Amino acid sequence: MNTITQTQWMLDTLKDQGQKIxxxxxxxxxxxxKRAGVFSPNEIIEEASGIDRVTVYRVLxxxxxxxIIHPVLTQHGEKHYEVHGEKHHHHVVCTGCEKTSCIDCEVTRKRIKGFGDIHHSVVFTGLCDQCISFI
Structure with a gap:
């Protein structure tokens, strides 16, 4: 999905859910x-000129x-985000530099009797190739 299409999808989702644009x-x-992959709230705050920090957090x-987005926890428990993709996946975070990569996962979300829409988050940790080369 290109940037314009993805932006429009987010705005359409807001509108479909009865939210103001x-x-x-x-x-x-x-x-x-515009971002590819995982981003932090601070990255958005830095780029969102004229929008205060509290508003950015409320929108997120x-x-x-x-x-529209889903949380990705860092190894230190900080909440970062990623656009909600169509393919289910998990993340691996480098314990050296905190680089985050996606891991494809073929598991489909199932409905469990007595529960609504079920979500989960799995984060693997390890060293990326660059960090492991320093050892």
């Missing part, structure tokens, strides 16, 4: 769409609630 939400959606919380 505001200037900060539009700007943050565009910033997220809303996007997470609406499954």
């Amino acid at each position: 505001t200037a900060p939400r539009t700007a943050i959606a565009a910033l997220i769409a 919380d809303l996007f997470e609630l609406l499954d």
Whole structure:
């Protein structure tokens, strides 16, 4: 999905869920769409000129609630995010430099009797090739 299409998908999701399309939400959606992979709230805050920190966090919380983005926890428990993709996957985080990579996972989410939409997050840790070369 290209940047414009991904931004529009995020805005359409907001609209479909009865949410207002505001200037900060539009700007943050565009910033997220430009990113490839995992991003931190601070990266968005730094790029979101004219949008205060609290607003950025509120928009990220809303996007997470609406499954536009999903959280990816770092090895230190910090919450980073990634756009909700079509393929189910997990993450591996380098314990040296904190580089995060995706791992494909063919498992499909099943419904468990007595539960609604089920989510999970799995993060593997290890050393990336660059960090392991320093050992």
